[in-house]
Amino acid sequence: MEKFSERVRNMSFSQTFVMSNKARELKAKGVDVISLTLGEPDFDVPDNIKQAAFEAIHQNYSHYSPVPGFLELREAVSNKLKRDNNLNYKPSQICVSNGAKQSIFNVLAAIIDNGDEVILPAPFWVSYEEMVKMMGGKCVVVETSIETEFKITPEQLEQAITPKTKAILYSSPCNPSGSYYTFDELKSIAKVMAKYPQITIISDEIYELINYEGKHTSIAEFPEVYEQTAVINGMSKAYAMTGWRIGYSACPDWLAKACEKIQGQVTSGANTVAQRASIVGLKTNPSEYRFMVDEFKKRRDLVYQLMKEIPGFKVNYPKAAFYFFPDISYYLGKTLNGTRIENSDDFAMFLLENAHVGTVGGLSFGSAECVRFSYAASEKDLVEAMSRIKKLLAAG
Numbered sequence: 001m002e003k004f005s006e007r008v009r010n011m012s013f014s015q016t017f018v019m020s021n022k023a024r025e026l027k028a029k030g031v032d033v034i035s036l037t038l039g040e041p042d043f044d045v046p047d048n049i050k051q052a053a054f055e056a057i058h059q060n061y062s063h064y065s066p067v068p069g070f071l072e073l074r075e076a077v078s079n080k081l082k083r084d085n086n087l088n089y090k091p092s093q094i095c096v097s098n099g100a101k102q103s104i105f106n107v108l109a110a111i112i113d114n115g116d117e118v119i120l121p122a123p124f125w126v127s128y129e130e131m132v133k134m135m136g137g138k139c140v141v142v143e144t145s146i147e148t149e150f151k152i153t154p155e156q157l158e159q160a161i162t163p164k165t166k167a168i169l170y171s172s173p174c175n176p177s178g179s180y181y182t183f184d185e186l187k188s189i190a191k192v193m194a195k196y197p198q199i200t201i202i203s204d205e206i207y208e209l210i211n212y213e214g215k216h217t218s219i220a221e222f223p224e225v226y227e228q229t230a231v232i233n234g235m236s237k238a239y240a241m242t243g244w245r246i247g248y249s250a251c252p253d254w255l256a257k258a259c260e261k262i263q264g265q266v267t268s269g270a271n272t273v274a275q276r277a278s279i280v281g282l283k284t285n286p287s288e289y290r291f292m293v294d295e296f297k298k299r300r301d302l303v304y305q306l307m308k309e310i311p312g313f314k315v316n317y318p319k320a321a322f323y324f325f326p327d328i329s330y331y332l333g334k335t336l337n338g339t340r341i342e343n344s345d346d347f348a349m350f351l352l353e354n355a356h357v358g359t360v361g362g363l364s365f366g367s368a369e370c371v372r373f374s375y376a377a378s379e380k381d382l383v384e385a386m387s388r389i390k391k392l393l394a395a396g
Ligand SMILES: Cc1ncc(COP(=O)(O)O)c(C=O)c1O
Pocket: 039, 098, 099, 100, 101, 102, 125, 171, 174, 175, 204, 206, 234, 235, 236, 242, 245, 246, 247
């Protein structure tokens, strides 16, 4: 007998995992599927980080760590935030978690009560909406479009604020759009937010280092909002350490304490071996790992050229992260090969079943008109995937 809580009944499975599982199922049946569903680097963990993990095992780092992480790791995070972002955070303001995902969860759990509103500029990362709902919060989605590089304006932001607004949550660089907010854009957003010190800004910067064009800015750099900002970052993307599960938050003292309190009752400190290895990763100059970003950039340029040739696609030019988020609204309401396409999820399913290319429909990112393509895949697969889709849609 199934006895789900209201909370679980209201939750959706991550559409990213739904589509990647479907792609895997087809593959298991012998279909030659190219999966561009998952947001994970296809590189190996850099050798110096691996070496540090071996050493940590030999040195018997096998016991519980402090809940917010080893002091040495929090010092390394604090130094990294100073070195790369000109941000001053004491180690006591940092909480290391099982991935940035848990860091976001901790912050939301610390501040959201039933009925509180959280502003989500769309498109947003799939888990934001579900986590807010899990806390009993209400998502206030602010729409954007491909014409504005999927970015909100300060005016749009201010219009979305109500007396119930508790937080704004966004990623820059953004998954799924691949856009990032520039210094000037964040400055004008900070100017609005400074008028509402009761609202927490949750700034997810997990793609910080995967930026092909400009210098990354954290909104916490603007002193007028530093005290109301939670910076989220981690090791998954730039260090190709998705499976090692290390992320962190840097917060005002009161919020950092709350994150530690929550984590202490739910998961305790993150994996100790991965923590020790992360110390080495964070102490290394990021330029050592830049070769991965250079490779992603090459693929971005390649896919951009090929995707522009696909009929009916309006293609964005992503400047960061490793996703394309083309607008496929041309196909909405049409019937392709006997399949009616009502929204972007139908379109993603159509691509999987007919071109055997796995993508993720935009609905769960808050966009019914776009589809997400991850280009964290080999050049060969990317070329083949674009060719299959072009052929399919040209024929349709
Ligand atoms: C925007 C964004 N934030 C957070 C995460 C989660 O990162 P982690 O692996 O550190 O939990 C992801 C992973 O896809 C992401 O895209």
